[in-house]
Amino acid sequence: YARQNAARSFDWGSYLSANNASAAPVTCFKHCPMSAGWDNITVGMKVEVLNTDIDVDQNVFWIATVIKIAGYKAKLRYEGFGVNDSSCDFWLNLCTQDVHPVGWCATIGKPLVPPKTIQYKYGDWKAFLVKRLTGARTLPNNFYNKLIENISDKNFKKSMEVEVVDKMCVSAMRVASIDEIVGNRLRLQYVDSKEENDEFWCHTLSPLLHPVGWSSSTGHRLHATAEYKTSSLNKVITGKYDEFDTSPSIFPKLEDSKNGGKFEVGMKLEAIDPLNLSTICVATVMKVLKKHYLMIGIDGSIAQNGTDWFCYHAKSPSIFPVGFCDVNNLDLTPPKGYKDTFNWFQYLKETKSQAAPVKLFNKEVPKNEFKPGMKLEAVDLMEPRLLCTGTVVKVTGRLLRIHFDGWEDTYDQWVDCLSPDIYPVGWCEMVGYHLEGPKSKDTQQPVPTMQHMGKKKRG
Numbered sequence: 236y237a238r239q240n241a242a243r244s245f246d247w248g249s250y251l252s253a254n255n256a257s258a259a260p261v262t263c264f265k266h267c268p269m270s271a272g273w274d275n276i277t278v279g280m281k282v283e284v285l286n287t288d289i290d291v292d293q294n295v296f297w298i299a300t301v302i303k304i305a306g307y308k309a310k311l312r313y314e315g316f317g318v319n320d321s322s323c324d325f326w327l328n329l330c331t332q333d334v335h336p337v338g339w340c341a342t343i344g345k346p347l348v349p350p351k352t353i354q355y356k357y358g359d360w361k362a363f364l365v366k367r368l369t370g371a372r373t374l375p376n377n378f379y380n381k382l383i384e385n386i387s388d389k390n391f392k393k394s395m396e397v398e399v400v401d402k403m404c405v406s407a408m409r410v411a412s413i414d415e416i417v418g419n420r421l422r423l424q425y426v427d428s429k430e431e432n433d434e435f436w437c438h439t440l441s442p443l444l445h446p447v448g449w450s451s452s453t454g455h456r457l458h459a460t461a462e463y464k465t466s467s468l469n470k471v472i473t474g475k476y477d478e479f480d481t482s483p484s485i486f487p488k489l490e491d492s493k494n495g496g497k498f499e500v501g502m503k504l505e506a507i508d509p510l511n512l513s514t515i516c517v518a519t520v521m522k523v524l525k526k527h528y529l530m531i532g533i534d535g536s537i538a539q540n541g542t543d544w545f546c547y548h549a550k551s552p553s554i555f556p557v558g559f560c561d562v563n564n565l566d567l568t569p570p571k572g573y574k575d576t577f578n579w580f581q582y583l584k585e586t587k588s589q590a591a592p593v594k595l596f597n598k599e600v601p602k603n604e605f606k607p608g609m610k611l612e613a614v615d616l617m618e619p620r621l622l623c624t625g626t627v628v629k630v631t632g633r634l635l636r637i638h639f640d641g642w643e644d645t646y647d648q649w650v651d652c653l654s655p656d657i658y659p660v661g662w663c664e665m666v667g668y669h670l671e672g673p674k675s676k677d678t679q680q681p682v683p684t685m686q687h688m689g690k691k692k693r694g
């Protein structure tokens with residue numbers, strides 16, 4: 236598999252060892268390849284890998300045992316080193332072609348040669364191996380093929396058009412075409428852009444991504460030509476899409492609200508601020524779109540004419556009923572001017588508004604194994620080209636707070652446990668995408684204060 240930028244990429248192995256850190260297991264990430272079968276990948280499993288502990292100038296291989304698993308990565312120990320001898324342990328990615336099932340060398344006629352450090356330990360290496368390998372588990376034979384098959388959604392192809400949030404004005408959609416696909420992450424190019432490389436990255440399952448005609452069918456604001464608006468509406472009505480249109484059929488079906496009530500304009504709630512994902516804020520339903528989509532405004536935000544309203548589905552895990560933060564002991568960011576004095580009861584009275592009824596919100600909490608301290612790879616959603624090393628610092632129901640290693644807490648992000656923007660350790664290496672390492676002390680630059688940031692400003 237292509238590994239373009241891997242060379243400059245950050246190396247998890249030594250970092251995990253040095254910090255004695257654990258990683259979120261691959262089974263946590265349902266949108267990632269091999270997630271479903273990953274329970275079968277266990278410590279103690281044996282594999283065949285390149286033997287680098289030799290004198291000869293030739294590629295030879297040896298058996299290694301999985302000592303520890305961190306996401307897609309494994310700490311390995313060559314067979315023959317003792318149970319307590321970690322002196323030559325090394326990390327590899329189980330989902331790259333560096334790791335093979337036991338038996339691979341025999342099938343392609345490559346030699347198994349013991350490491351020179353321990354060469355002296357046994358006379359009959361063959362007998363030793365037979366003994367060690369009897370009853371041992373290894374990777375399934377079709378592991379790598381399955382991975383390749385799993386790695387991309389065939390429904391999304393280069394040059395196809397989508398509707399995606401306008402990064403310069405988050406209350407509107409824009410038309411973009413798929414320029415590159417890396418492990419189900421799309422590099423999109425806004426089609427009407429005057430600048431070159433006016434790109435936006437998002438996963439095929441991102442809530443910011445929609446099929447052609449979605450804006451017309453929901454009533455969402457769309458920055459596009461009149462021709463596009465007419466033709467896309469037509470496609471929605473007739474159900475006939477062109478070859479390079481993404482159609483609704485390849486997007487996840489969002490569940491409709493079945494509980495009777497409806498969100499109404501003016502109702503108050505708590506919501507993750509789309510322009511500052513480290514905060515949960517006091518918010519208002521500003522507009523109700525079709526198909527259970529809502530435009531949410533953060534109370535006290537300065538933008539006029541709704542340019543910072545943001546679309547959340549009624550069942551979005553990023554909106555919460557009034558009192559959610561209080562109940563869960565989280566900081567609620569009040570509108571400007573309220574500071575510590577904020578009180579929902581008074582605020583509702585003062586603003587003569589109603590809290591959105593609790594029954595309208597998504598109360599489902601999918602089972603998940605995320606725990607504070609677990610490492611992962613996460614998209615910096617303020618600059619979604621960047622995939623960075625992160626740590627789960629808090630788990631509240633289905634919500635995770637991700638901290639970017641080395642960065643100030645103001646860069647933290649609240650994300651759902653099923654978010655397609657978080658990945659197991661080793662994902663970047665597997666798909667060949669650059670991973671940003673932790674920010675280190677010597678490269679630290681002054682960071683602008685949060686008030687000056689927004690999707691357009693930070694960077």
Ligand code: MLZ
Nearest residue numbers: 615623639642646693694
């Ligand atoms: N230009 C940005 C880069 C931030 C990247 C952080 N990723 C966790 C800034 O310095 O604000």
